Amino acid sequence: MKISSLFYTIRQGFANIFRNKWYSLASIATISACLFLFGLFYAIVANFESIVKTAEEGVSVTVFFHYEGDALDSLEKADCSPDHVIASDQRIEEIGQMIANRAEVSEVKFISDEEAWEKWATQSYGEYFSVGFPENPLSGENSYEVFLSDVSMQSALVTWLESIPEVRRVNYSELTANTLSGVNLLIAYVSMGIIIILLAVSIFLISNTVAIGISVRSTEINIMKYIGATDFFVRAPFVLEGMLIGLMGAAIPLGIIYSIYNYALKYVLERFSILSSFLNFLSVEELFGILTPVSLSVGIGIGFLGSFSTVRKHLRV
Amino acid sequence: MANKVMQRRRREQMIEEHGVIYLNNVSKSYSTGSPALNGISLSIGKGEFVFIVGDSGSGKSTLIKLLLRELTATSGNVYVLGHDLGRLRHRQIPKFRRNLGVVFQDFRLLNDRNVYENVAFAQRIVETPGREIRRNVPAILATVGLAGKYKAKTTQLSGGEQQRVALARALINNPSILLADEPTGNLDPKNSWEIMKLLEEINESGTTIVVVTHNREIVNAMRKRVITMKKGIIVSDEEGGAYIDED
Numbered sequence: 001m002k003i004s005s006l007f008y009t010i011r012q013g014f015a016n017i018f019r020n021k022w023y024s025l026a027s028i029a030t031i032s033a034c035l036f037l038f039g040l041f042y043a044i045v046a047n048f049e050s051i052v053k054t055a056e057e058g059v060s061v062t063v064f065f066h067y068e069g070d071a072l073d074s075l076e077k078a079d080c081s082p083d084h085v086i087a088s089d090q091r092i093e094e095i096g097q098m099i100a101n102r103a104e105v106s107e108v109k110f111i112s113d114e115e116a117w118e119k120w121a122t123q124s125y126g127e128y129f130s131v132g133f134p135e136n137p138l139s140g141e142n143s144y145e146v147f148l149s150d151v152s153m154q155s156a157l158v159t160w161l162e163s164i165p166e167v168r169r170v171n172y173s174e175l176t177a178n179t180l181s182g183v184n185l186l187i188a189y190v191s192m193g194i195i196i197i198l199l200a201v202s203i204f205l206i207s208n209t210v211a212i213g214i215s216v217r218s219t220e221i222n223i224m225k226y227i228g229a230t231d232f233f234v235r236a237p238f239v240l241e242g243m244l245i246g247l248m249g250a251a252i253p254l255g256i257i258y259s260i261y262n263y264a265l266k267y268v269l270e271r272f273s274i275l276s277s278f279l280n281f282l283s284v285e286e287l288f289g290i291l292t293p294v295s296l297s298v299g300i301g302i303g304f305l306g307s308f309s310t311v312r313k314h315l316r317v
Numbered sequence: 318m319a320n321k322v323m324q325r326r327r328r329e330q331m332i333e334e335h336g337v338i339y340l341n342n343v344s345k346s347y348s349t350g351s352p353a354l355n356g357i358s359l360s361i362g363k364g365e366f367v368f369i370v371g372d373s374g375s376g377k378s379t380l381i382k383l384l385l386r387e388l389t390a391t392s393g394n395v396y397v398l399g400h401d402l403g404r405l406r407h408r409q410i411p412k413f414r415r416n417l418g419v420v421f422q423d424f425r426l427l428n429d430r431n432v433y434e435n436v437a438f439a440q441r442i443v444e445t446p447g448r449e450i451r452r453n454v455p456a457i458l459a460t461v462g463l464a465g466k467y468k469a470k471t472t473q474l475s476g477g478e479q480q481r482v483a484l485a486r487a488l489i490n491n492p493s494i495l496l497a498d499e500p501t502g503n504l505d506p507k508n509s510w511e512i513m514k515l516l517e518e519i520n521e522s523g524t525t526i527v528v529v530t531h532n533r534e535i536v537n538a539m540r541k542r543v544i545t546m547k548k549g550i551i552v553s554d555e556e557g558g559a560y561i562d563e564d
Contacts, residue, residue, distance in 0.1 A: 019429040223426075228415035228442050231408075
């Protein structure tokens with residue numbers, strides 16, 4: 001193909017949009033409406049997921065060790081292994097390393113007995129906590145606070161921790177982990193389902209709009225074929241037109257959702273600043289880092305495939 | 318390369334022996350009903366002017382579609398400019414069609430483009446350089462009497478003028494054969510005669526013309542070769558013939 005023909009084809013692709021402006025507008029509106037709904041739903045779901053994820057990251061498991069002279073309560077006696085072993089400082093460090101190496105663990109924090117007492121007493125008695133307690137009542141209560149990357153793995157981690165002879169007690173909340181894990185799974189399934197339905201409806205509507213738009217121009221395709229145009233020469237402007245319509249149809253809802261999200265985020269964070277301490281909303285960049293390529297791919301991709309396959313039906317002349 | 322030369326020689330030989338259009342015992346059946354064409358044979362030589370006449374359902378349109386390679390024959394062979402159309406692959410069809418000019422009753426113009434663009438389009442398809450297009454299009458528009466109307470939208474033209482645009486588009490690539498399917502079907506007598514005169518002039522410059530028509534007056538007045546079809550067969554083929562009445 002000559003360069004001049006290539007430029008002609010590109011010019012025709014753009015010109016077709018203006019020649020058939022009502023069809024172009026209808027197609028762009030359909031694509032925009034579908035992708036707007038998709039984008040809006042995605043923004044909501046992605047934020048839900050982010051909030052649940054943040055909550056999951058805050059869930060921790062605390063591991064305590066046997067030490068010389070520890071007094072086991074009745075629960076601990078029942079739980080821990082009868083042949084338990086006193087944990088040396090070096091062994092505690094080794095266990096910390098072992099915990100950190102596990103896949104489901106995102107962070108391990110060592111809390112010495114002094115830190116534990118200081119934290120507890122400060123919370124309970126304020127700055128005068130040391131008065132009346134010249135010695136640390138929690139002496140020997142060194143522990144690890146373990147944060148999980150996947151809260152559904154908590155019970156497997158706890159079972160493993162409890163099997164370590166030096167571990168005296170593992171503190172965790174099964175209810176929190178199960179609830180968060182359940183909510184996360186529910187959001188994943190529901191959002192996946194709705195996104196698939198929305199995408200399927202979008203693909204159906206968009207490809208139909210493109211198909212109808214091209215079908216009404218089948219005479220034009222026939223004329224081109226009768227006077228000796230190759231399939232490529234006929235198809236290229238239509239495909240380019242389909243892709244441009246898809247691009248515009250995707251860019252418009254992205255712009256609208258960007259403005260709405262930006263405004264809503266600022267509004268919520270300013271008016272309800274207390275929410276920001278425990279609800280982690282996605283930033284505009286984080287949200288559009290995924291939404292932009294997905295929407296553009298869907299718009300341009302369907303524009304391409306819809307026009308390509310529809311023109312093909314009319315090329316058998 | 319050698320293969321292409323051989324093919325070209327074979328085509329030239331075929332044209333020399335049987336003419337630019339040659340149908341040998343051609344039948345065409347659709348999935349329902351009786352055959353549209355039933356074992357017809359005909360030969361049209363280079364530079365001839367031929368009318369094909371007949372009632373509706375006689376097979377004229379099927380014949381034109383076979384010559385354009387829009388359809389393929391159910392049996393028999395169709396040769397156009399030495400090409401065996403039954404053996405032509407889909408990707409070879411565009412190049413083959415560039416040797417033909419085609420004009421329809423309903424003009425089939427691109428109505429969202431102006432006169433110039435409609436004619437230039439045929440040249441763009443064959444990748445003619447822009448400079449030549451700018452030279453050729455006004456020249457051909459002058460030939461068909463539309464020199465001053467190149468900027469007009471096709472929808473602003475009369476039927477006669479639209480058919481002239483279609484004619485200009487069909488001729489701009491200097492086709493060897495011009496197929497005209499009811500070219501005067503939508504025109505008044507005056508415009509019909511003007512189009513026929515144009516076709517005659519084009520024929521005088523060496524282009525083979527095949528006109529499918531119902532226009533008795535024109536056929537009888539022009540005294541050209543007339544092929545009459547009825548129910549899928551050729552009932553008469555006469556040089557300097559006339560339109561045969563249905564009865």
